[in-house]
Amino acid sequence: MKMSKILSILLLIFLLFILSACGETDNPNNSNAVPNSSPEEQPLDIDTPGNEAATVDNGSEERPSESQYGNTSGNISNDAFTAQDGVNLYYVLPTNPEYVMEQGELIKTNADGSVKIELSSNGRPHSLNVVDGWIYYISGNSMNPDGLIFKVREDGTENTLITSADSGQGFSQGYTTQNIGNTLRIIVVDDWIYCRVYEAVDDGRYNVIYRINADSGAVERLQQVGASMHGLAVYDGWIYYSTGSAEQDELGTYRMRTDGTDNSKIAEVLIPFPSIVNNKIYYIGGERYIYSMKLDGTSVERVADGIMAVSLNVDGDWIYYATGSEVCKVKTDGTENTKLCDYPSTDSIQINVLNDWIYLMDRASGMYKVKTDGSGLQEVV
DSSP: OHHHHHHHHHHHHHHHHHHHHHHHHHOTTOTTOOOOOOGGGSOOOOOOTTTSOOEEEETTEEEETTOOBSSOHHHHHTTTOEEEOSSOEEEEOOSOTTSSSOTTOEEEEOTTSOOEEEEEOSSSOEEEEEETTEEEEEEEETTEEEEEEEEEETTSOOOEEOOOSOTTTOSOTTOOSOOOOOEEEEEEETTEEEEEEEEEETTEEEEEEEEEETTTOOEEEEEEEESOEEEEEEETTEEEEEEOOTTTTOOEEEEEETTSOSOEEEESSOOSSOEEETTEEEEEOGGGBEEEEETTSOOOEESSTTOBOSEEEEETTEEEEEOSSEEEEEETTSOOOEEEEEOOOOTTOEEEEETTEEEEEETTTEEEEEETTSOOOEEOO
């Protein structure tokens, strides 16, 4: 009898334990609760657009998709005589002796243009890039052809020589002892300066692509291109350029990763004045027609029949171009071709686009600007 009571008590304790455990499992506030679903029902571990920690392939390293570009590819292809940091505008006055300020002066102005500050004058600054409070530029004109790279703070202080053409001097301000002179173009992305340099090699002079770390000064020689080179652009982890001449019948557009690897020809055409927008390259092709191609070199298309240009720059959905007598715009799909203003110019006219303004530089007539709707044509002085 005693044994029967003991068994009954043990059975009751066991039942109470089972009921208590079930209660804990069903309690939604219990932090130890296990979701009641099978592995097939679990949400997949995928990135949702707008929420992912996105990266782009930038050679041997990964960078955030919000990489800082010192200027647009279209402006850089047009000598980048203007740049901006979101608050201020920077530009270089043309070398015209009628201007009050010194020729080739680098100017900073606020948004409405009411305050102008002279920042620097080393030869004729050009190829402007603005990243992290620094303005990077090339110094050089007919009086100073060395093509040296400088950087200066946005307030005009710490004007720093980055490269030197003097083999005895080397880099200054703590930079490496390797020398680079005759730089024709620079593109700054994050903390790298990509350079097109025209340098002497054993058997002649060639265009060579370098990159320089803007912080440490470390120099990497990426690619020796050739005596003839057309266009240079950096976009989403790749460097784009073309080389060759029609006379030699050796035309080609190439791309390589920003660390110099995976260099390959992607198209049998040249891309002078390349503007890369929305994963397409826009350029002036044969007979001065406007063309586009995909980033892998496929789908080469003429943008609009009958439109010929001496220069172009693409911003958003619009191609801004000059014919030599007019400045016009056309949608990237070839529609809505519109004349903006009359502007007689030479073949060397350069077009920069910042915000709602188009800046026009022609050595024969100085610098002008016009709004993207065609209004407000005025000289920049």
